[in-house]
Amino acid sequence: MAPPTTIFYGAVISPESLTSYKALPRCLLSVGASGTIDWMVDDVQEHVLQETLAQKGCIDVDVITLPAGEFLLPGFIDTHTHAPQLPNLGSGQQHELLDWLSDVTFPMEAKFSDVEFARRTYESVVRRVINCGTTTCCYYGSLHLESTKVLADIVHASGQRAFVGKCNMDRNCPDYYVEASAEVSINETKQLISHIRSLASRPNAQSSSRPHLVQPILTPRFAISCTPELLTSLGKMASSDPSLHIQTHISENKAEIAFTKELFPDAPHYAGVYDSFGLLRPNTILAHAVHLEDTELELIAKRKAGISHCPTSNFNLSSGVAPIGVYLDRGIKVGLGTDVSGGFSPSILTCIQNASIASKILAIQAGTHGTSPTQFSNRQLPVATLLYLATLGGAEVCHIDKTVGSLAPGMSFDALLVNTRSIAGNPGLWSPDTDTPGKGKEALDGLLERFLFCGDDRNISRVYVEGRFIGGNNYRANN
Amino acid sequence: MAPPTTIFYGAVISPESLTSYKALPRCLLSVGASGTIDWMVDDVQEHVLQETLAQKGCIDVDVITLPAGEFLLPGFIDTHTHAPQLPNLGSGQQHELLDWLSDVTFPMEAKFSDVEFARRTYESVVRRVINCGTTTCCYYGSLHLESTKVLADIVHASGQRAFVGKCNMDRNCPDYYVEASAEVSINETKQLISHIRSLASRPNAQSSSRPHLVQPILTPRFAISCTPELLTSLGKMASSDPSLHIQTHISENKAEIAFTKELFPDAPHYAGVYDSFGLLRPNTILAHAVHLEDTELELIAKRKAGISHCPTSNFNLSSGVAPIGVYLDRGIKVGLGTDVSGGFSPSILTCIQNASIASKILAIQAGTHGTSPTQFSNRQLPVATLLYLATLGGAEVCHIDKTVGSLAPGMSFDALLVNTRSIAGNPGLWSPDTDTPGKGKEALDGLLERFLFCGDDRNISRVYVEGRFIGGNNYRANN
Incomplete structure (x- = not known):
């Protein structure tokens, strides 16, 4: 059942560009029955609230009024994670990629041949990912x-928006966890x-005319694990759709x-x-880079493919520090990915903190200080950019930025109600109600930064x- | 009131050295009325539990039995934090040190001239720090x-173990937040x-014969903020005690x-x-380095002073990456510090994660892979080392390692009861009860790593x- 119209009155934060976001302390926002934002009115003082509602034709409606310390934010978009690896969260941090795959990851993923184990595990996986604030998730399944x-x-x-793919992997994997052939891989992909x-x-x-919330996604694991035959067939599927x-x-x-170049000596490079x-096109998501x-x-850039920046994982598996600023300066789309369990957290908030750290490390190495209004390369990423990557940037990478990633009329209401008050119970976020903050834009800027750096589920x-x-x-408390 | 004897039966983890820890799945551990660990018996099978207790003279005693997924760990030691900066958690990440002090930190610390504000704020500060698992804390106050x-x-x-100092700072600080003179600074320090x-x-x-839980600590803020006259007087106080x-x-x-060298042109270097x-001696704690x-x-090394490694802060204020491995190879004592609010988290767990990341960044830069049994420089820090830094290493830095930092007979029972089970409600830690772990040492190693990388309060x-x-x-739930 689609929900009835819902009207919120309070603070709203939404990204505008890589370097700016709107922080609206007194916004009236209406979500229609289809789940789309019907209208927003900014800077509505309390004494004109009823009048403003009446102008919009809303008489005797319930309004959800947000107290100071709460705000609406677009939902997080996780552009890269592995659903069957959540049970390994926080394991195997001593390894680098190829050893980690063989020693930690493939043994776990192989367990998902047991459908009942998968059902039990995925119920918990999806619940956790949603409760971390991820409204759109790009899931790799097992094979x-x-x-x-x-x-x-x-x-x-669950009602989450997602892309779900099964891994294509027909070579260079252990005997117990590899597809029988390219043909089997393609047939099963078509069935999925x-x-x-x-x-x-x-x-x-949902009843709307938009694309369905859950969509399939082709998932060649990586070049190493795919025969040219398999990649050829996947390419054909892609070009026909x-x-x-x-x-x-x-x-x-x-x-x-190095191994990829060995396997594909004729290719000019990995991409x-x-x-x-x-397989490189505007709806392709390239993780790590x-x-x-x-x-x-x-x-x-030419193919308009997007990059999923996975800083927690890139640190944890000692992969390196991705020069995201360089990509942004070249106009390449970038979103964030938790890459569980290469990354040790399913939360995009952890990813935001580590994206900030990654950018600061590159700036330290380059000897640059502060942010720049015109350049991201070798600069720390400001809060506005971090917010953008976590929301609208992710939507661009998923090629769904006309639907989600920001809060504006016509966009789908994929959103978080953020509560920075002490009642939330997170000792790491200093509650503004302890210290009576203002209600203006500056106070809201402060709350956003606190939430991004100190918040949790x-x-x-x-x-x-x-x-x-x-x-x-609140959902957990009532379910 | 001192508690009566408490006996635990279950898993215990305790650091042994920089590269090893004990993981005892079935340990019987008795805490005496004085709060000291009286005895421990390792590997007690359930069927000999009563017999073992009887051998220790314990008949009809209550035993706290830990289920699988729970274990005892030495409490965390935060060797560097600023109590009046907790209200700023997660603010000002765009700054580097000197601007951050003037724009973010000094204005907040100045508010602590209001004793009632201080009381209200510090009640919350200390409660939060304890609930994050910090049993010993080195607090900077305001001036x-x-x-x-x-x-x-x-x-x-509160019952926490701590060192508490007021900042000595009589120059190069804003007019509204500076001590009137070296004399005032010294007099007030003596009164504190x-x-x-x-x-x-x-x-x-407490009734024990040990040093009191709360101890004073001289706190010259940093060389820049102290006149030679003030440092001279502090040195005299130190040498007399x-x-x-x-x-x-x-x-x-x-x-x-650079500014420090300008102010002290005759000194060979900062140290x-x-x-x-x-002011450099075995009970000196040097933050950042x-x-x-x-x-x-x-x-x-010669003075046997200790270093407080503050990786979250060092990243967040773009200070740099401290080469902790080099210090460990030279035999210098190292502990961890949250450095709130240069660091954006009051939890030593965040510090552990960022200490791991910092070490991996240095290893990536050096092109080294994996850990080494004989060398820490330019190597990733293994789990055993991270645990050591958070506990016994911190105790060494605080010069109290004969009392706390590990769980062994004769040591004070400063400890955490860690619960990695799903009932704890942290969606970022995959609960072993979802996946029926073993109860042996290997399972315990896995739980420790999960807790250090994914755990929270x-x-x-x-x-x-x-x-x-x-x-x-559990304390919060009952209070």
Whole structure:
């Protein structure tokens, strides 16, 4: 059931560009029955609230009034995570990528051949990811068709917006965890796509004319694990269906890059491998991108593919520090990815903190200080940029920025109700109610920074997707 | 009132050295009425539990049995934080040190001239720090005598172990926040020391013969903010009382170092400034130490002073990456410091995660891979080392490692009861009960790593200092 019209009155924060966001302390925002933001009126003083509502034709309506210390924010977009790796969170930090895959990751993912184990685990995975404030998530499943169907079913039932793919991986993987052939891989991928697209007609499907909340995504794991035959077939599928999204890894680790070049000696570089099979396009998500060459950047920019920046994982697996500022300066789309369990946290907030740290490390190395209004390369990323990457930047990478990523009329209400008050119970966020903050824009700027650097799931009271209340701390308390 | 004997049966983890820790899945541990660990028996199978207790003379005693997923760990030691800066948590991340002090920090600290504001704020500060699992804390107060007395009173009443100092700062600070003279600074410091030492005879003082839980500490803010006259007087106080601890900052930021050298042109280097006034000794805590010269390291090692590694702050204020591995290889004592609010988290867990990241960044830059059994320089720090720095290393830096930092007979029971189970409610820590872990040492190693990388205050059920239950998640639930 679609929710009825919901009207909020209070603070709203929404990204505008890489360097600016709107912070509206007294905004009136109406979400229609379809889950879309119908209208917003800025700077509504309390004494004209009823009058303003009446002008909008709203008489005798309930209004959700946010107290000081609470605000609405676009939901977080996690552009890269692995659902079957959540049970490994915080394990194996001593490894680098290739050893970590063989010693930690593949053994865990192999367990998802057991559909009941997958069902039990994915129920918890999706609930945790939603409660961390992720309204859109790009999930890698395992290689298993049935378990990945189950993942899609659970995401669908939860009301989260997501892309769900099963890994394509038919070589250079252990015997116990590899696809039998490129043909099997392609057949099962087609079955998964049909299954996910059929969810649109199932109960809990939204009634709007937008694309369905859960969409399939082609997921060649990485070049190393895919035969040219498999990549060729995936490329054909992609070219026959331009709406189909694609996600994969690129240039995460130096040993991985060397092995890729060995396997594809004719490709000019790592990005060139994917491009030669037609897999680099505006709805392609490239995770990591730590060590790209200049000509690769040119190609990625030309193809309008997006990059998922995974700083927690890049630190944790000693992969390196991705020069995100350089990519932004070249106009490449960038979003954030938790990359669980290469990253040790399912929260985009941790990712934001580590994206800030990564940018500061590059600035320290370059000897630059402060931010620059015209340049991101070798500069620390300001709060506005971090917010952008976590929301609208992620939406661009997912090619859904006309639908989500900001709060504005016509956009889907995919949003978080953030609560920075002490009642939220997070001792790491100093509550403004302890110290009586103002209610103006400056106070709101301060709250945003505190939330991004000190917040956790307890500060996310409500998670909305397309207007539906699907998770968050208040949701947990009532379910 | 001292607690009666408490006996725990379950998993215990305790550091042994920089590269090893004990993980005892079935340990019987008895805490005496004085708060000291009386005895421990390792590897007690359930069927011999009563027999083992009887051998220890314990008949009909209550035993706290820990379920799988819970373990005891030494309490965290925060070797560097600023109590009056907690209200600024997560603010001002765009600044570097000197601007951050003038724009963000000094205005907040100045508010502590209001003793009632200080009382209200410090009640919350100390409660938060304890609930994050910090059993010993090195607190900088503001420059105000009365408010810092209040801080000491609150810490005393809470039962936390701590060093509390008021900042000495009589120059190069804003007019509204600077001490009137070196003489005033010294007089007030003496009054604070008397006040803190008098707490030993107040209610809630422990009855043991150990040094009192709350101790004074000389706190010259940093060389820049102290006149030679003030440093001379502090040096005299120190030399007349070798038991008096000292805490200060060193080599955090390049602009700070340059200014220090300008102010003290005769000193060979930054460490030499403190040394020339007799302030470098085995109970001196030097915070940050990001950019030390080789000869400074020699001097610090010779004086047996300790370093407080503050990686979150060093990243956040773009100070740099402290080469902790180099210090460890030279035998210098190292602990961890949250450095709130240069650091954006009051939790030593965040510090552990960022200490890991800092070490990996240095390893990436050096092109080294993995850990080394004989060398820390330019290597990632393994879990054992991170645990050591957070506990026993911190105790060494505080010069109290004969009393706290590890769990062993004769040591004070300053400990955390860690709960990694799903019931703790932290969505970022994948609960072992979801996936039925073993109960052996290997499972315990896994739990420790998960807790250090994914845990938060919700996973700290109980915080004990000298045998008393003073905080944690279960404490909050009941208070």
